[in-house]
Amino acid sequence: MLDNDNVVLVEVTRGNIVESCHRGAIAIVNGKNEPIASVGNINFLTYLRSSAKPHQAISVVVSGAAKHFDFTNQEIALMAGSHSGETYHANCAARILEKIKLPYTALYCGVHTPFSHTAAKELGKNVNELHNNCSGKHAGMLASALIGGHSLEDYYKAEHPVQRAIAKIVAEFAGIEVKDLIVGIDGCSAATFAITVAQMALSYARLVNPQALRPELQAATKLVANAMLEFPEMVAANTNRIDTDLMRALPGGLVAKAGAEGVYTIGILPSAKYPEGLGVAIKIEDGDIGRARNAAICGTVEQLGVLASTEMERLRTEYLPPIKNHRGVLVGEVRPIFKLNIK
Secondary structure (H helix, E strand, O other), X not given: OOOOOOEEXXXXXXXXXXXXXXXXXXXXXXXXXXXXXXXXXXXXXXXXXXXXXXXXXXXXXXXXXXXXXXXXXXXXHHHOOOOOOOHHHHHHHXXXXXXXXXXXXXXXXXXXXXXXXXXXXXXXOOOOHHHOOOHHHHHHHHHHHHHHOOOOOOOOOOOOHHHHHHHHHHHHHXXXXXXXXXXXXOOOOOEEEEEEHHHHHHHHHHHHOHHHOOHHHHHHHHHHHHHHHHOHHHHOOOOOOHHHHHHHHOOOOEEEEEOOOOEEEEEEOOOOOOOOOEEEEEEEOOOOOOHHHHHHHHHHHHHHOOOOHHHHHHHHHHHOOOEXXXXXXXXXXXXXOOOOOOO
């Protein structure tokens, strides 16, 4: 059921009127779980979807698999990402599988057309599980299953020990009990977890400032966050992906991760402006992952004031372009209209 307490975050204009609008919620908290700003109903319950991937990668580290199989930071970043299915992504996933001595057919993520239009055109019908945006995540799950001595054929199912370990980590980051997690099936067949938008924000605040977590989890969290910061192109792609472009706009300063159905999450590392760091969670109610979500991301980041003006303008140019008709005539715009009352 959609939530009437959510507010209009983004308007789409044509001429002098608003032609369409997108509602949603935004939650921002710091590393101490103190509210910094919010818009709409931040208790809106929704699935993390791919925004859970960094936490799923943390589980690989906690299991001991990352150390045992000597996974590189590049490989860990791929586990935490939703890659575009380009050759360097598929090759990285293949290297993970080589280390754990399993074929790509052991991945139960399924096959889909790569996010990269160039890769999709080059590969044609020659796509396999390695090109799935979740191949790194699934390879990591298989590594955790191996190191734990667990079965491989059902590693992705919610009742499997690997998924139960992930659920425990997701709950701890969100500040709730495991029993309070709602579990569904993701597009890649692995378990996915529903929490509130506010809890998503806390999860990402703790991703960049894990001081409230137990020591074992702190070390694993820092490793995964640093891998994402070092290899943002493995989290998404070198071009046409806002996750990577956001991280490159503030090198070493933030991690960004898209989820499905209008979910977007950002962790801003501790700085002079935000000494405890920030966790940001955005949910577009209608599930848009294009114009509306991009507008909400740009509006949020701009109001938080974490990017230089040149980087902010570059981001707006790429992800918030004006609306033009088929003849290139300017006819409207997509614009964020919310105001963050930052504390």
